[in-house]
Amino acid sequence: MSNQDIINGYKIIPMTSSEENYLIINYDSYDSIYGNIFIASTNKGICYIGLGSETEMLEELRKRYSLSDLVKKTDQQHSAAISQITDPDSAAEITFHIKGSDFQLEVWNELLNTECGKTCSYKDIAEKIGKPKAVRAVATAIGQNPVTFLIPCHRIIRSDGTLGGYYWGLDIKKKILKHESFR
DNA sequence: CCCTAACTAGTCT
């Protein structure tokens, strides 16, 4: 299974370490239904989405892509992301350019198969990637997802139906799920 | 229903 398959209009391009050198990353902050949202992208795809002040997010971005050049500049990809977040059901085509271990990329790729408005369990994801016993590792990898909202880590909940965790806070997880099931 | 223990594999120190 390739990491560059197109799934529901989404595609993940893994960022190699050589690519990361002197890579130009455009970032900016935008207003959204979830408040201020921070989006960053390379010339190949979106590499980070986060919630919080630009100062905090910039620091986070520098940690993740320490060798790249960060430039405050709006981008067509950013507006595509915003409209997709606003209307999660719309069939947009969005590409991600993200760094991660083989395992992480495999997990994030699998998340793209989850349907809007539905949920599935961490165990389901572990089984789908053929490592049914790696549930906890899968959960950790999901938590490291650099592109919140668009790589739908919020749709993954525990087997017993409870919400499980969420990096940006459980209230946001609830809010997204509610927004997605409206239709 | 809540609690604990055992199990599990990837990542970080």
Add this chain to the structure above:
DNA sequence: AGACTAGTTAGGG
């Protein structure tokens, strides 16, 4: 090597 996890299951209160 050891200590963490956005988990799961089985068991006992």
